[in-house]
Amino acid sequence: MNVDEPKIEQQAEEPFRAAVSYSAKGIVYAFHTETNLKRDVWLFTALAIVELVLRPTLTEVTVTLFVSMCVFAAELFNTAIELTVDVASNWRYHVVAGAAKDVASGAVTMISIGALCVACWLLTQVWPWHFWLLSRRHMPGAVMVLAALAVIWTFRCWPYRAETVIKRRRMEDTHEF
Numbered sequence: 001m002n003v004d005e006p007k008i009e010q011q012a013e014e015p016f017r018a019a020v021s022y023s024a025k026g027i028v029y030a031f032h033t034e035t036n037l038k039r040d041v042w043l044f045t046a047l048a049i050v051e052l053v054l055r056p057t058l059t060e061v062t063v064t065l066f067v068s069m070c071v072f073a074a075e076l077f078n079t080a081i082e083l084t085v086d087v088a089s090n091w092r093y094h095v096v097a098g099a100a101k102d103v104a105s106g107a108v109t110m111i112s113i114g115a116l117c118v119a120c121w122l123l124t125q126v127w128p129w130h131f132w133l134l135s136r137r138h139m140p141g142a143v144m145v146l147a148a149l150a151v152i153w154t155f156r157c158w159p160y161r162a163e164t165v166i167k168r169r170r171m172e173d174t175h176e177f
Contacts (some may be wrong), residue, residue: 024145024155030079032160036108037075044068045121048149056134060125061141063146067111067118072152074111077106078103083166 031037047068051061081104090095123129132138 020085023104024158026080027076028158028160030076031156033166034075034079037072037079038156040075042069044072044152045149048145050082051122051145052119053131053133054126054129055135055138056122056126056141058141058144059136060122061138064122066120067115068148070111071108071115073106078108086166153170 031041047064056064082101085097085100116167
C-alpha cells in the first residue's frame with residue numbers, strides 16, 4: 001500500500017464536497033426566490049399528505065416521488081435559464097431572450113401536466129379510498145414519502161443569505177413578441 005493513497009482519496013473528496021455544496025446553495029437560492037418553487041413545495045406537501053393517508057404501494061410512491069422531483073428539477077432548470085438570459089440580455093427586453101424564457105417555462109408546464117396525470121393515476125390506483133394514516137400498511141412507501149418531505153422542507157427552510165442582489169426584469173420592461 002502506497003503512503004500517498006489516503007492523500008489522493010482526500011483530494012478526490014474535496015471536489016465532490018464542493019459540488020454538493022454548490023448544488024445545495026443553488027437549490028436553497030431557488031427555493032427562497034422563485035414563487036413557483038414555493039408553490040411547488042406546498043403542492044408536494046399536499047401530495048405527501050394524500051400518500052400518507054391513502055398509503056399507496058411502494059411502486060406507486062416511487063413513481064409519484066420521481067415525477068415530483070422532475071417538476072422540481074424542471075423549475076430549477078427554468079430558473080437557471082432565466083437568470084442566464086437576464087444576464088446575457090443585460091436585463092433588457094429582447095425578443096429572443098423572451099422566447100427563450102417562454103420555452104423554458106413551457107418545459108415546466110409540460111412536466112407539470114405529466115405530474116397531474118400521474119397524480120390522477122395514483123388516485124385511481126388506490127380506489128376505493130381508505131384512510132390508513134395510523135396504520136402500518138405499506139410502511140416503506142410512507143417512510144420514503146416522509147424522507148422526501150423532510151429533504152424538500154430542509155431546502156425550503158435552510159437560511160438563505162443573498163451574496164448579491166440580482167436585478168430582475170421590471171414589469172414595464174415586459175413586452176409581447
